[in-house]
Amino acid sequence: xxxxxxxxxxxxxxxxxxxxxxxxxxxxxxxxxxxxxxxxxxxxxxxxxxxxxxxxxxxxxxxxxxxxxxxxxxxxxxxxxxxxxxxxxxxxxxxxxxxxxxxxxxxxxxxxxxxxxxxxxxxxxxxxxxxxxxxxxxxxxxxxxxxxxxxxxxxxxxxxxxxxxxxxxxxxxxxxxxxxxxxxxxxxxxxxxxxxxxxxxxxxxxxxxxxxxxxxxxxxxxxxxxxxxxxxxxxxxxxxxxxxxxxxxxxxxxxxxxxxxxxxxxxxxxxxxxxxxxxxxxxxxxxxxxxxxxxxxxxxxxxxxxxxxxxxxxxxxxxxxxxxxxxxxxxxxxxxxxxxxxxxxxxxxxxxxxxxxxxxxxxxxxxxxxxxxxxxxxxxxxxxxxxxxxxxxxxxxxxxxxxxxxxxxxxxxxxxxxxxxxxxxxxxxxxxxxxxxxxxxxxxxxxxxxxxxxxxxxxxxxxxxxxxxxxxxxxxxxxxxxxxxxxxxxxxxxxxxxxxxxxxxxxxxxxxxxxxxxxxxxxxxxxxxxxxxxxxxxxxxxxxxxxxxxxxxxxxxxxxxxxxxxxxxxxxxxxxxxxxxxxxxxxxxxxxxxxxxxxxxxxxxxxxxxxxxxxxxxxxxxxxxxxxxxxxxxxxxxxxxxxxxxxxxxxxxxxxxxxxxxxxxxxxxxxxxx
Numbered sequence: 001x002x003x004x005x006x007x008x009x010x011x012x013x014x015x016x017x018x019x020x021x022x023x024x025x026x027x028x029x030x031x032x033x034x035x036x037x038x039x040x041x042x043x044x045x046x047x048x049x050x051x052x053x054x055x056x057x058x059x060x061x062x063x064x065x066x067x068x069x070x071x072x073x074x075x076x077x078x079x080x081x082x083x084x085x086x087x088x089x090x091x092x093x094x095x096x097x098x099x100x101x102x103x104x105x106x107x108x109x110x111x112x113x114x115x116x117x118x119x120x121x122x123x124x125x126x127x128x129x130x131x132x133x134x135x136x137x138x139x140x141x142x143x144x145x146x147x148x149x150x151x152x153x154x155x156x157x158x159x160x161x162x163x164x165x166x167x168x169x170x171x172x173x174x175x176x177x178x179x180x181x182x183x184x185x186x187x188x189x190x191x192x193x194x195x196x197x198x199x200x201x202x203x204x205x206x207x208x209x210x211x212x213x214x215x216x217x218x219x220x221x222x223x224x225x226x227x228x229x230x231x232x233x234x235x236x237x238x239x240x241x242x243x244x245x246x247x248x249x250x251x252x253x254x255x256x257x258x259x260x261x262x263x264x265x266x267x268x269x270x271x272x273x274x275x276x277x278x279x280x281x282x283x284x285x286x287x288x289x290x291x292x293x294x295x296x297x298x299x300x301x302x303x304x305x306x307x308x309x310x311x312x313x314x315x316x317x318x319x320x321x322x323x324x325x326x327x328x329x330x331x332x333x334x335x336x337x338x339x340x341x342x343x344x345x346x347x348x349x350x351x352x353x354x355x356x357x358x359x360x361x362x363x364x365x366x367x368x369x370x371x372x373x374x375x376x377x378x379x380x381x382x383x384x385x386x387x388x389x390x391x392x393x394x395x396x397x398x399x400x401x402x403x404x405x406x407x408x409x410x411x412x413x414x415x416x417x418x419x420x421x422x423x424x425x426x427x428x429x430x431x432x433x434x435x436x437x438x439x440x441x442x443x444x445x446x447x448x449x450x451x452x453x454x455x456x457x458x459x460x461x462x463x464x465x466x467x468x469x470x471x472x473x474x475x476x477x478x479x480x481x482x483x484x485x486x487x488x489x490x491x492x493x494x495x496x497x498x499x500x501x502x503x504x505x506x507x508x509x510x511x512x513x514x515x516x517x518x519x520x521x522x523x524x525x526x527x528x529x530x531x532x533x534x535x536x537x538x539x540x541x542x543x544x545x546x547x548x549x550x551x552x553x554x555x556x557x558x559x560x561x562x563x564x565x566x567x568x569x570x571x572x573x574x575x576x577x578x579x580x581x582x583x584x585x586x587x588x589x590x591x592x593x594x595x596x597x598x599x600x601x602x603x604x605x606x607x608x609x610x611x612x613x614x615x616x617x618x619x620x621x622x623x624x625x626x627x628x629x630x631x632x633x634x635x636x637x638x639x640x641x642x643x644x645x646x647x648x649x650x651x652x653x654x655x656x657x658x659x660x661x662x663x664x665x666x667x668x669x670x671x672x673x674x
Contacts, residue, residue, distance in 0.1 A: 002033070003132075004125035007107065009037050012078070017098035018066055020078040021089065026104045027375045029080045031121045032316055035370040042075030045373055047082065048089065053458070054079070055090075080373075110135040112144035118183045120378070122316060123152050145187045153180060157191035164252040166197050170205050170212060171258040177322050180206045200246065210431050216259070217268055219248040220287055227284065228277040256283060263287045264302045266329025269419065270294070295333060296341040300348060302330050307352050310359050317371060317381055320360065321434040324652035327356060328411035331649070332419070335412070335536040342533065353571075354629060357647045364439070364646055369616040371436055372455060380655055382436045383446055386565060387453035387473075390513070391480045393561065402506075402514040402560040404551070404658075405450060407443060408522035408643060410569030412532075413539055414654040420543040421552075428549070431657040437568045439615045440592040440624045441643050441650045443522070447567035451489075451515055452476060455617035463622070466491075473515045485510050491517030496547045499554060506558050514560065518551075521566075528641040531572045535641060552660050562658035569649045575638035576609050576631035590632045591644030595623045608633075613646070 008028060012020065020043075022029055029035070029045050038045055044062075048054050058077065065072025079093065084101070086094060105113040108131060119127065130151035139147055149155050153173065160166045173179055180188070182203065189202035204211040249255055262268045263286045272289045289295055306326050311319040334342060334349055376385040377392065390401050406414075411434065421428045438446040438456060444466055445456050452459055452472035462468040470489040477487045488505045492498075493516055506514060524538045542548075555562050571591075579593060595601040601623045604610060609628040618624070626645050627633055634640060643650050 004128045019097040021097040021099045024102045028102045030375045044074035045078045047080045112141045115144040157188040164249045168254040174209045182207045230274040331412035332415040380435045384449035398561040400560045404564045406518045409566035410649045427661040429659045433655045435655045441568035457619045460619045486512040489515045494520035556660040565655045566653040568643045570643045571647045571649045573632035573642045575634035589644035590642040593625045
């Protein structure tokens with residue numbers, strides 16, 4: 001247990017009270033480590049977001065048991081209030097609970113509260129320890145920014161005198177997955193304003209990995225041209241004079257070593273070349289595809305690096321989203337290989353996938369219960385957080401929002417679509433992110449959670465169908481201030497000829513929010529005969545129809561802010577035997593079955609390789625049984641593409657903001673990065 005975690009947990013002595021109220025304006029309790037530590041002590045944390053839903057859960061799962069002398073779901077319940085107004089709570093809660101206050105201002109008394117509250121919770125522990133060692137006196141706003149930059153991000157803007165110094169720090173920050181908060185990035189930009197580096201878009205490069213990658217990818221093409229490398233057409237070069245003017249000192253050793261890794265792991269895309277100069281330095285070839293074996297080598301080396309750096313059992317959810325992204329980039333490249341090259345790497349890729357899935361399963365058993373309660377202000381952690389996040393974006397000025405749910409879209413398939421759009425549509429860019437689907441990763445469960453903003457046990461009467469999605473989507477937005485005519489929902493979208501009817505609804509001035517299900521990926525997956533590599537080929541053909549960019553452009557032209565996600569991904573799976581149980585199984589999927597009692601779940605034949613995991617958020621009498629590893633409940637040896645389980649490619653899905661054209665709504669300059 002860390003010093004920081006201990007400091008928070010000491011506020012909750014065991015056996016002192018069953019019911020607690022924590023006035024927590026900074027969301028300190030909604031940190032993965034804190035939630036896990038409290039759960040180990042028998043405490044359950046329940047954020048107070050809606051009075052009706054909180055009371056329902058409190059009465060049914062906790063108070064009813066306590067009143068009869070039973071322990072119930074947990075030994076103690078903590079009501080987490082994101083504020084300081086105790087009087088906003090019902091009187092019977094206040095009367096029966098023990099109340100405490102938690103605040104960053106109290107925990108970091110020597111630092112500027114306005115600055116500290118902009119720092120992600122993952123940095124609180126390191127900052128707490130740094131303060132104990134190095135903060136001898138109270139610091140003002142500017143000094144606090146310098147203190148955090150120095151002790152947390154290991155960066156001093158006053159020492160960035162040369163381009164190689166600046167780019168080394170930019171690449172190092174994003175490679176570690178810790179871009180600067182915008183407040184700190186602006187501070188660095190202010191310090192560097194009157195230096196030769198001041199002409200760079202410093203805030204964007206330091207705070208947004210997406211902007212950094214775009215700039216470096218474009219600069220790479222310019223760097224190759226300087227060395228006489230002829231590329232095929234204009235691959236990778238975007239029509240942006242601002243980014244085209246950026247140069248990166250790729251040949252400096254400190255920069256080169258990180259660039260090399262970014263190419264190997266798929267963050268940067270190698271460029272296809274027509275002709276190589278005879279005297280070209282050997283290290284440059286990592287970012288080139290000059291012979292048929294170059295991409296195969298990249299895939300193999302990338303797989304080795306990812307395998308050596310998979311998250312451990314104590315990793316954060318952010319670590320797993322980043323791992324899923326890296327694996328997705330690799331699988332996309334693998335699927336682009338010729339059949340013979342792919343066959344030679346098949347064993348290596350499968351070993352990496354199995355290792356990642358095994359580690360994720362261990363992590364899920366310990367930490368999945370913490371995810372539903374995590375804060376969503378910066379981005380959704382789970383799919384049911386998405387509506388609430390979008391409501392926050394509307395409050396921040398994004399008046400019209402379109403949520404595109406690509407049913408069944410795995411992260412690697414999103415990478416394929418992204419790269420296709422990048423090549424054919426210069427106006428396209430994207431803010432990348434990811435979130436967790438609900439377990440089991442079935443459409444009727446995870447997609448309903450996505451559109452309703454609810455946990456599955458809150459819509460248990462419709463867990464086996466998607467027919468309630470339109471009403472759930474509309475109800476959420478009505479509860480957030482919109483009228484029914486201002487909300488639309490459409491599913492079954494997959495072809496260009498359907499766009500005219502959609503546009504008729506989107507173009508109405510009254511429409512403010514659109515929920516749109518794009519079904520093509522799911523249709524392709526369920527008809528797949530040649531595995532995920534075959535699926536990739538069909539997605540390529542679908543992209544060639546122009547449907548996706550037409551949809552994005554149409555939404556942009558009507559002023560919508562576009563967010564894209566999925567309800568679950570998909571995997572290559574192999575049959576472990578069919579379960580012929582008639583109506584015993586409540587819900588049937590190829591990778592998961594669900595039962596209403598332990599007795600029914602135990603009726604599964606022992607030769608079937610499967611395991612149980614009842615994730616929090618599901619009804620108490622809903623017991624999922626998962627096929628082990630990448631198995632499926634189909635005849636032995638049959639190979640299919642399926643979903644429902646907890647493999648990395650099923651469980652973590654894209655959540656991205658789509659941008660078309662350079663101009664953006666004025667509110668975008670202040671919007672949160674995903």
